[in-house]
Amino acid sequence: MTTLEILKQAKASAPELAMLNTDTKNRALLAMADALEEYSDKILEANAIDVEAAKASIGEVMTDRLRLTTERIKGMADGIREVANLPDPTGSVIDKVERPNGLVINKIRVPMGVVAIIYESRPNVTSDAAALALKSGNVCVLRGGKEAYKSSYAIVSAMRMGLKSIGLPETFINMLEDTTRAGANELMTATEYVDLLIPRGGAGLIRACVENAKVPCIQTGTGICHIYVDKDADLDMALDIIENAKTSRPSVCNAEEACLVNRAIAKDFLPRLKKRLADNRSVNPVELRLDREAAEIIDGTPAGADDFDTEFLDYILAVAIVEDVKEAVLHISKHSTHHSEAIITSNEKTANYFTAAVDSSSVYVNASTRFTDGGEFGLGCEIGISTQKLHARGPMGLEELTTYKYVIRGNGQIR
Amino acid sequence: MTTLEILKQAKASAPELAMLNTDTKNRALLAMADALEEYSDKILEANAIDVEAAKASIGEVMTDRLRLTTERIKGMADGIREVANLPDPTGSVIDKVERPNGLVINKIRVPMGVVAIIYESRPNVTSDAAALALKSGNVCVLRGGKEAYKSSYAIVSAMRMGLKSIGLPETFINMLEDTTRAGANELMTATEYVDLLIPRGGAGLIRACVENAKVPCIQTGTGICHIYVDKDADLDMALDIIENAKTSRPSVCNAEEACLVNRAIAKDFLPRLKKRLADNRSVNPVELRLDREAAEIIDGTPAGADDFDTEFLDYILAVAIVEDVKEAVLHISKHSTHHSEAIITSNEKTANYFTAAVDSSSVYVNASTRFTDGGEFGLGCEIGISTQKLHARGPMGLEELTTYKYVIRGNGQIR
Numbered sequence: 036m037t038t039l040e041i042l043k044q045a046k047a048s049a050p051e052l053a054m055l056n057t058d059t060k061n062r063a064l065l066a067m068a069d070a071l072e073e074y075s076d077k078i079l080e081a082n083a084i085d086v087e088a089a090k091a092s093i094g095e096v097m098t099d100r101l102r103l104t105t106e107r108i109k110g111m112a113d114g115i116r117e118v119a120n121l122p123d124p125t126g127s128v129i130d131k132v133e134r135p136n137g138l139v140i141n142k143i144r145v146p147m148g149v150v151a152i153i154y155e156s157r158p159n160v161t162s163d164a165a166a167l168a169l170k171s172g173n174v175c176v177l178r179g180g181k182e183a184y185k186s187s188y189a190i191v192s193a194m195r196m197g198l199k200s201i202g203l204p205e206t207f208i209n210m211l212e213d214t215t216r217a218g219a220n221e222l223m224t225a226t227e228y229v230d231l232l233i234p235r236g237g238a239g240l241i242r243a244c245v246e247n248a249k250v251p252c253i254q255t256g257t258g259i260c261h262i263y264v265d266k267d268a269d270l271d272m273a274l275d276i277i278e279n280a281k282t283s284r285p286s287v288c289n290a291e292e293a294c295l296v297n298r299a300i301a302k303d304f305l306p307r308l309k310k311r312l313a314d315n316r317s318v319n320p321v322e323l324r325l326d327r328e329a330a331e332i333i334d335g336t337p338a339g340a341d342d343f344d345t346e347f348l349d350y351i352l353a354v355a356i357v358e359d360v361k362e363a364v365l366h367i368s369k370h371s372t373h374h375s376e377a378i379i380t381s382n383e384k385t386a387n388y389f390t391a392a393v394d395s396s397s398v399y400v401n402a403s404t405r406f407t408d409g410g411e412f413g414l415g416c417e418i419g420i421s422t423q424k425l426h427a428r429g430p431m432g433l434e435e436l437t438t439y440k441y442v443i444r445g446n447g448q449i450r
Numbered sequence: 451m452t453t454l455e456i457l458k459q460a461k462a463s464a465p466e467l468a469m470l471n472t473d474t475k476n477r478a479l480l481a482m483a484d485a486l487e488e489y490s491d492k493i494l495e496a497n498a499i500d501v502e503a504a505k506a507s508i509g510e511v512m513t514d515r516l517r518l519t520t521e522r523i524k525g526m527a528d529g530i531r532e533v534a535n536l537p538d539p540t541g542s543v544i545d546k547v548e549r550p551n552g553l554v555i556n557k558i559r560v561p562m563g564v565v566a567i568i569y570e571s572r573p574n575v576t577s578d579a580a581a582l583a584l585k586s587g588n589v590c591v592l593r594g595g596k597e598a599y600k601s602s603y604a605i606v607s608a609m610r611m612g613l614k615s616i617g618l619p620e621t622f623i624n625m626l627e628d629t630t631r632a633g634a635n636e637l638m639t640a641t642e643y644v645d646l647l648i649p650r651g652g653a654g655l656i657r658a659c660v661e662n663a664k665v666p667c668i669q670t671g672t673g674i675c676h677i678y679v680d681k682d683a684d685l686d687m688a689l690d691i692i693e694n695a696k697t698s699r700p701s702v703c704n705a706e707e708a709c710l711v712n713r714a715i716a717k718d719f720l721p722r723l724k725k726r727l728a729d730n731r732s733v734n735p736v737e738l739r740l741d742r743e744a745a746e747i748i749d750g751t752p753a754g755a756d757d758f759d760t761e762f763l764d765y766i767l768a769v770a771i772v773e774d775v776k777e778a779v780l781h782i783s784k785h786s787t788h789h790s791e792a793i794i795t796s797n798e799k800t801a802n803y804f805t806a807a808v809d810s811s812s813v814y815v816n817a818s819t820r821f822t823d824g825g826e827f828g829l830g831c832e833i834g835i836s837t838q839k840l841h842a843r844g845p846m847g848l849e850e851l852t853t854y855k856y857v858i859r860g861n862g863q864i865r
Binding site: 438 | 464465468469547549553555560562563641645646660661664666668684687690691693694695698779783801805806807809810811812813814815816817818820821822826827828838839840841843844853854855856857858859860861862863864865
């Protein structure tokens, strides 16, 4: 089917899905999960073809991301079952007001309609995104990377069989067949059919979406996250937090990329930082990229022009000295992607200034930036982390996949 | 100054404004209002030049929109004073959660940063938008129509004098000097500087923004609003509501443009509708554009291909017959701009189906669509009416000019 045909089908299915009750949506999710396991063999077969082709074109490391096993499929099915257990975000009354003229205005949470997700080569995003969309009452249009096409197609087919098995339309879950760049652009500009577009992937994909999308699009993911070590910091705590934020999973968007150190403690702190992150780590030592002043205190790579504007996603940390919290905030405002930043300090006043002045989705006091995550924030799940300010900010759960409408009841009021 | 210089200035001023307390913002608003009245003469002088030039180029009717009087300026000042009396939307804790690991996560309402407003030739939008932006903690960048340039410039200058008089930076309120289309495009694509763009004006302006904007933009205003008269309607009420929705102010976006009538009552209702809207109105009779079936019952203009997709903004109403509420909903889903729709019925079940199935910002039962308005909804004010689903829907007040951030406090938590 052409992209346009698929989009039309998705749009036409949206009202029916939007009006399903919670029980039916949960039954659909459980049927989708069961079907994933039932069709496990077919999914693995399709995946084997993708993996074989990918080895030649994208190399071993990337290929690993797309490889499925029976266990991984079971994990995907269990992920869908977890979504069934989450509360339904739609239908709730956000606000209710009775006006002097007798009008009763209810502000009610409702689905978006059609949610499109553009992603890369991890097949599990397919089931994950479909489940979150369905639970929030949205028809989804999935557009995955071409390396994982056959796998995603098999996963979608299984989930659709699940829907069919309980008498629901397969068109609640849709996948684009066109994996070209032109196909992505068609999706990004389909203002008549797409209510929300969420890109999930690397900086390049997200930039392409933000630049080309004419449909409402949420900018997600890119994280140049800072940790500022204040003069009133507990330095042991600072070391624990920085090692965690930098090294526990450097490839993710909430990992630390730059460390700002208060001048007053730099001479004391930097040698300890170097010891903890570089000298003491025989596996994956962190490369420190130092500004001029830091380089006078410890050894490391001199920071280049771009090092404070780079999402390394690697065992690399840019380090700069700042005069005080104000200079730290100023540095962050210049270099941050507004994802997550932290201050380490025991001074309440300094902490308050930092949290008020830093303009990022998540601002931490004495904790690791790694906590910026739907699960860790108690949202139960996550479709992405918004780095923009419109609609949603930070981790996006089910509620962030909804909008609202006003329902107004009267008895003949005119104006 | 160039657009880029103005945008840089605006962005640089945003943190200071965001951190002002409510009292200071209110003092600023009162000073702005006083200054408008103080510099009334200068504003009228500038306005006289605009009006003179406009007469030649845009005609008498449009010119009237841009004409100011001492009274109108007083009205603008009073409008600002009313905004000072509204509650401050920022700083409130939207949600607070303590996680099992001891992290305390506060979701806090904060300003957007820099809000840009592109509008047409009504000078009062200048003071209105500046006041709403300031109260919500946002620096504004205003870009008005070139016909009102001198008037808007004088209004902005006065408001900036007001800010200055109490020691606040003038750069909290900014106005672009470049009124060309290229200037508007520069604003729409300034992703580094603009956090939110709101177009206020006609369909052409809004389309241009939605199509060209790379900054987050809210689609406002266009309203092809429907009223469906059900078979269980109180027909007297239906006539009152339809006359109000169509004729009380046909030039606004919440006016009715199309009327759908249940087949079962059409023969009874349509002659009464024609009498009320056309025959009985010696001044401004409404032209009825009838679908084939309606034309068999009453006289009127046969509806053309586009009549059900046109925002007439005039004394014209498209009329169609439908089988039932389901067909009404289907018609609306095809032709509506998702602004406001109403059903007239005394059947609770039919009303519930309509409110659930219609995908518009505001869905009415037995009331006029004309109530879709920030003031009427109890928001106290309005910067526009969103017809999109992302971020805000329906009337946008002060809260809709804000976003949120998560502030997380810990004592050394790592992940």
